[in-house]
Amino acid sequence: MNIENLSGTVDRPEVFHTYYLRIATADGVFYKFGYCKGTVAHRYRKEPKGTSITVLALWPHASEAAALRHEEKLVKTYPGLRPYIGQCGPLIHGGNTEVYCHDVMGQEPPPASYIVRMLSCRYDAIYSHGYQARNPRASFRHLEGTVRYMDYAFGPKEVPNEGSYLQVPLASHEESVTLATEGYIDAVLNGSRLARPGVSKKALADALERYIPVSSWDDYASMEFEGRPFSKPRFDEWF
Numbered sequence: 001m002n003i004e005n006l007s008g009t010v011d012r013p014e015v016f017h018t019y020y021l022r023i024a025t026a027d028g029v030f031y032k033f034g035y036c037k038g039t040v041a042h043r044y045r046k047e048p049k050g051t052s053i054t055v056l057a058l059w060p061h062a063s064e065a066a067a068l069r070h071e072e073k074l075v076k077t078y079p080g081l082r083p084y085i086g087q088c089g090p091l092i093h094g095g096n097t098e099v100y101c102h103d104v105m106g107q108e109p110p111p112a113s114y115i116v117r118m119l120s121c122r123y124d125a126i127y128s129h130g131y132q133a134r135n136p137r138a139s140f141r142h143l144e145g146t147v148r149y150m151d152y153a154f155g156p157k158e159v160p161n162e163g164s165y166l167q168v169p170l171a172s173h174e175e176s177v178t179l180a181t182e183g184y185i186d187a188v189l190n191g192s193r194l195a196r197p198g199v200s201k202k203a204l205a206d207a208l209e210r211y212i213p214v215s216s217w218d219d220y221a222s223m224e225f226e227g228r229p230f231s232k233p234r235f236d237e238w239f
Contacts (some may be wrong), residue, residue, distance in 0.1 A: 001044055001045065001046070001047035001048060001049060001051050001053065002035050002049070002051070002052045002053070003041050003044060003052075003053045003054075003055070004052075004053070004054050005038070005040070005041075005055040005058065005059050006054055006055060006056060007019075007055045007056060007058035008225075009057075009058040009059070009111070011039045011040050011041055011055065011058060012039065012060060013038045013039050013042070013062045013067050014038075015038075015059040015061060015062065015065040015213065016035060016036070016037050016038075016060070016062070016063060016064050016066070017035065017036055017038075017039070017040060017057050017058055017059060017060055017061065017067065018033070018058075018059045018061065018067050018070045018071050018074065019033070019034055019035070019040050019055055019057065019059070020032070020033055020037045020038070020055075020056045020057040020058075020062075020074070020105055021033075021034070021053055021055060021056065022053070022054040022056055023051065023052070023053050023054075023090045023091070023099070024051070024052040024053075024054075025050060025051050025052075025090045026050060027090060027139035027140065028101075030084075030089070030090045030099050030100065030101060030138055031097065031100040031101075031103050031104060031105070032098055032099045032100065033075055033078070033098060034071065034098055035061075035064075035067040035068060035070070035071045036067075037064065040053075040055055043166075044091075044093075045089065046092070046093045046145060047093060048090055048092060050134065051090065051091075051092075053238040054106050056105065057105065057126065057227055058097075058130065065101065073090055075098075076110075078105055079104070079106035080100045080102060080106040080110055081100060081102065081110035081111065081113065081136065082097065082098060082099060082100050082101075082139055083101055083129065083136045083235065084096040084099045084101075084136075084137075085097050085149050086147060086149060086151065087140070087143055087147065088102045088137055088140040088143055088147075088150060088153075089140070095236070101136035108192055109129050109194065110132060110133070111131065111132075111134040111135070111136055112131065112132040113129050113130065113131050114129070114130050114131075114132065114136075114175050114176060114177055114220070115127060115129065115130075115175065115176040115177070115230070115231075115232060116129065116152075116156070116172065116177050116178075116179060116217070117132045117176070117177070117178045117179065117230065118152075118156050118165060118179045118180075119178065119179065119180040119181070119184050119192065119196060119199065120159045120161050120162055120165075120180070120181040120183065121159075121162060121181070121183050121184050121187055122160075122162065123159065123207065124196075125196065125233070125238070126152070126238075127232065127233055127238045128152035128153075128238070129163060130155075130177065130217035130218045130220060131217050131220075132217075133218075134220075135153070135154065135217065135218075137150070137153045137154070138154075140153075141153075141154065144147070149239065151226070151239060152239040153239075154216060154217060155214070155215050155217050155218075155219075156179055156214060156215065157217040158195065159181050159183070161183065162181035162182060162183030162184065163181055163182030163183055164181070164182055164213040164214075164215070165179040165180065165181055165211040165214050165215070166179065166180060166181075166182060166185065166207045166210075166211060166214070167179055167207065167210075167213075167219075167223050167224070168180055168199060168203050168204060168206075168207040168227075169203075169206065169207065169210060169212070169224040169225060169226045169227065170200070170202065170203035170206050170207070170225070170226050171198060171199045171200075171203045171205050171227040172224070172225050172226070172227045173225055173227055173228060173229040173230070174225050174229075175222060175229050176229045176230045176231070177220075177225075178199055178203075178227070178230075179198070179214055180204060182208070183211060184204075185204045185205075185207060185208050186196065188201060188204050189201060189204060189205060189208075198228075198230060203227070210224070212224065
């Protein structure tokens with residue numbers, strides 16, 4: 001691991017620190033807020049040689065409580081997209097859930113994304129993030145099929161015996177898209193299943209007529225949007 005301190009603040013071993021990092025690996029460039037006891041160099045000493053870490057900002061604190069409060073303030077002040085988890089991310093020894101895919105302190109915008117609601121008979125409703133162009137998890141595609149949190153990273157997962165996922169334009173907005181399997185649509189239209197609130201029979205019948213199949217989040221360019229936006233769910237399954 002190569003580490004360079006460009007913050008202008010000495011990385012001291014006797015205090016707590018909060019920090020803002022630039023992390024460069026073969027998988028791309030990433031950014032991260034965090035806190036540690038002692039030096040940042042010691043915190044990341046076990047990362048592999050191919051990882052280059054630049055300390056862009058560093059703040060010393062007399063106590064862990066003070067460092068934690070400052071870290072929370074930084075995250076609230078600089079909201080951004082943190083799409084990483086587990087092995088999906090640049091760090092080998094933990095901390096990927098706090099990693100951003102864009103430079104939040106440098107005011108770099110995140111990749112354009114949207115919420116996806118996937119309706120099926122088997123799973124009812126599952127939610128995920130889709131990306132209009134640049135998928136920040138693309139460098140970690142090798143994990144697909146090996147860990148559950150990557151199941152919907154690149155598109156909807158096929159549901160056995162339910163056909164393709166179709167977009168539902170009358171229940172879709174540019175920032176929140178509804179998909180439904182052909183099996184789910186048939187079940188609602190023939191009366192064997194109740195329509196979900198916000199997704200009417202009319203909308204599902206229209207989806208079947210337009211027939212816009214979606215197998216990848218890259219299919220966003222072919223989608224149509226004539227519905228109202230919806231927000232992240234509180235109780236449904238989220239990936």
